[in-house]
Amino acid sequence: xxxxxxxxxxxxxxxxxxxxxxxxxxxxxxxxxxxGAEAIEEYEIHHPDLVSMDIVMPEMSxxxxxxxxxxxxxxxxxxxxxxxSQKDLILNxxxxxxxxxxxxxxxxxxxxxxxxxxxxx
Amino acid sequence: MNIVKFREMFLTEAAxxxxxxxxxxxxxxxxxxxxxxxxxxxxxxxxxxGMAATMEYAKTARLAHHLEDRLDDCRQLGRIxxxxxxxxxxxxxxxxxxxxxxxxxxxxxxxxTFIATIAxxxxxxxxxxxxxxxxxxVLAEEGFLVxxxxxxxxxxxxxxxxxxxxxxxxxxxxxxxxxSTEALLQGEDPGQLLVRLDSDxxxxxxxxxxxxxxxxxEITFPAAIAEEKSxxxxxxxxxxxxxxxLLDHLIxxxxxxxxxxxxxxxxxxxxxxxxxxxGVGQLARLVKNLHHQVLQVRMVSLESLAGRLxxxxxxxxxxxxKEISFKVEGTEIELDRVIVEELTDPFIHMVRNAVDHGxxxxxxxxxxxxxxxxQVLVQVADNGRGIDPEKIRQQxxxxxxxxxxxxxxxxxxxxxxLICQPxxxxxxxxxxxxxRGVGMDVVxxxxxxxxxxxxxxSVPGEGTRITLKIPLSLSIIRVLIVECxxxxxxxxxxxxxxxxxxxxxxxxxxxxxxxIHYQDQLLPMLSLRKILKAPKxxxxxxxxxxxxxxxxxxxxxxxxxxxGQREVFVQRxxxxxxxxxxxxxxxxxxxxQIIFLLDLQTLFERR
Numbered sequence: 001x002x003x004x005x006x007x008x009x010x011x012x013x014x015x016x017x018x019x020x021x022x023x024x025x026x027x028x029x030x031x032x033x034x035x036g037a038e039a040i041e042e043y044e045i046h047h048p049d050l051v052s053m054d055i056v057m058p059e060m061s062x063x064x065x066x067x068x069x070x071x072x073x074x075x076x077x078x079x080x081x082x083x084x085s086q087k088d089l090i091l092n093x094x095x096x097x098x099x100x101x102x103x104x105x106x107x108x109x110x111x112x113x114x115x116x117x118x119x120x121x
Numbered sequence: 122m123n124i125v126k127f128r129e130m131f132l133t134e135a136a137x138x139x140x141x142x143x144x145x146x147x148x149x150x151x152x153x154x155x156x157x158x159x160x161x162x163x164x165x166x167x168x169x170x171g172m173a174a175t176m177e178y179a180k181t182a183r184l185a186h187h188l189e190d191r192l193d194d195c196r197q198l199g200r201i202x203x204x205x206x207x208x209x210x211x212x213x214x215x216x217x218x219x220x221x222x223x224x225x226x227x228x229x230x231x232x233x234t235f236i237a238t239i240a241x242x243x244x245x246x247x248x249x250x251x252x253x254x255x256x257x258x259v260l261a262e263e264g265f266l267v268x269x270x271x272x273x274x275x276x277x278x279x280x281x282x283x284x285x286x287x288x289x290x291x292x293x294x295x296x297x298x299x300x301s302t303e304a305l306l307q308g309e310d311p312g313q314l315l316v317r318l319d320s321d322x323x324x325x326x327x328x329x330x331x332x333x334x335x336x337x338x339e340i341t342f343p344a345a346i347a348e349e350k351s352x353x354x355x356x357x358x359x360x361x362x363x364x365x366x367l368l369d370h371l372i373x374x375x376x377x378x379x380x381x382x383x384x385x386x387x388x389x390x391x392x393x394x395x396x397x398x399x400g401v402g403q404l405a406r407l408v409k410n411l412h413h414q415v416l417q418v419r420m421v422s423l424e425s426l427a428g429r430l431x432x433x434x435x436x437x438x439x440x441x442x443k444e445i446s447f448k449v450e451g452t453e454i455e456l457d458r459v460i461v462e463e464l465t466d467p468f469i470h471m472v473r474n475a476v477d478h479g480x481x482x483x484x485x486x487x488x489x490x491x492x493x494x495x496q497v498l499v500q501v502a503d504n505g506r507g508i509d510p511e512k513i514r515q516q517x518x519x520x521x522x523x524x525x526x527x528x529x530x531x532x533x534x535x536x537x538x539l540i541c542q543p544x545x546x547x548x549x550x551x552x553x554x555x556x557r558g559v560g561m562d563v564v565x566x567x568x569x570x571x572x573x574x575x576x577x578x579s580v581p582g583e584g585t586r587i588t589l590k591i592p593l594s595l596s597i598i599r600v601l602i603v604e605c606x607x608x609x610x611x612x613x614x615x616x617x618x619x620x621x622x623x624x625x626x627x628x629x630x631x632x633x634x635x636x637i638h639y640q641d642q643l644l645p646m647l648s649l650r651k652i653l654k655a656p657k658x659x660x661x662x663x664x665x666x667x668x669x670x671x672x673x674x675x676x677x678x679x680x681x682x683x684x685g686q687r688e689v690f691v692q693r694x695x696x697x698x699x700x701x702x703x704x705x706x707x708x709x710x711x712x713x714q715i716i717f718l719l720d721l722q723t724l725f726e727r728r
Contacts (some may be wrong), residue, residue, distance in 0.1 A: 084276055084277065087277055087279075087280065087308060088308060090277060090280045091279065091280055091283070091305075091306050091308060094280055094283045094284065094287075094306075095306055099284075099287075100284050101277075101280060101284070103276070103277060113333070113335055116333075117333040117334070120333075
């Protein structure tokens, strides 16, 4: 059975790109969310195997959304996406419970290595 | 308020307070509950605040005030946290930078960001990370070490290591990590991660499970290597006893330097030149501190020397039948162990001289040591008959060491220096105690060999005092840098009596020899260019002259330019350059320039 992923990113471009990468590797993108609040809601509905979460988003940051999801679902597997320059944010996200991180700009193989080891680990 | 007049005073005093603060902080590192230390810190911060506020240096005052508040909390709680010590050291650095701003008449830099950062930190509380850092010695023995290195392409090493730590935690219990999780979360990006892991999983299995991380370049289990290293260490070199407290200081400093390195690396990467500048400032403080601490390793107190001298006096008193009491003062003063070794025999000789020639039937020999800046002064004194300058004057003349005219004009101080000329002795009788041959010339040579200076002072009927001015350490000394024939060279500052600039009109000649007036004396003027066989230079006005003392006589050494003083690390020259006479070592300046250290003694012997 293919793995189910939720993509959270406020940019349509990034969502599309990630969707491509996941689908090309046989993943099923169950839902896309544009905001942190949406992500929390959609997680309740879909319980995906993995969440790919952008950190910098308007209104609610990825870290806040991640913290909220984890407080209800400690086993949630969330991988954060962030630009290299946002090192502090990545560290904060790890501290908050992110299972791994992907640094933008990314390559397909990298993304897949990270997400695969997170869902199998 | 006359700002200009008070600024220098403020800067000097504030710098002193900051130095005291960092000293106390380093002490508190090993004893975070030292109430006196915390109280003293609070007072230092308070003093700085008061001074800065008076001078209207608002930001300096603001930061000092904040520190004062935080330290007050520490006083209430009776302890300071490890994080607190680090943050306060950073605060001291920042205050140093602020003083720099004031010194250079720049506007004071921002302190609010820093205050906001440390405001959140527990300065006083017992912090959980304090406990984490101190590895239980029993735990430290358990488990095994795993060392991870990442691919060079990994840019977020700290974050990657955190993820890997989480993964390793699945395999067993993580007992200890270097750097700590805390440091990684703070943004440290180390080149490697060392983990002490307690796990039932085999090392092969761990390697295999970590294979899915392509970011890892290398996994090693370095326990065996560490043990082998420590075994090798035991068998080589001379042993030195070092207190664990000192060792802790060294380790802490090294740790701070590592942090500093990462800060600077990231600052360079971000082209944040201010942060680079700050980092260099911090590095300067750390290196200075490290140098100071490392030198401590080589330092020994004068206690053992005093013990030997006491024994010498005791024995001499027995064999000569004289009643001699021996007094020592300042044996806690420390000197480089090589210097103490080199000077032991000369000291014994001076004490013998005092007993043999100075003291009649009964008297006192006293040794007194004290510190003056970066020099140690050791004085050997007796309350015996003293030296009669007239006797020396007469004898020097008889031996042809000085001309009658010279003898007449010589001052007592210079006459006494003649005692150190080879073969000079005022005591006609040769006895068993002082023997023949070994005289004050040997003592003086030994003192000069370690870069020291010997001064003799005597009053007939009251006694003789011989004072040795000795540098604290052999390897790092203060030098005067001069330029001659386009080359810069250095001479130990202890060898320099004074530097003067002489107008050509003031130069006199006595026969072929050019002379200059210096403190009512005529000194021969020698050209360094001539000594070094360099081509003649153009005429200078004024003429820069270094007044120095060679074989007990002052001379004026003409150089092209007096460049300045500085502290240098002197290295011995490797063969065959160690055979070059007149040159006792070399040093490398900050800009990479190599400078040779002139050994004036041998330089003039050659002539």
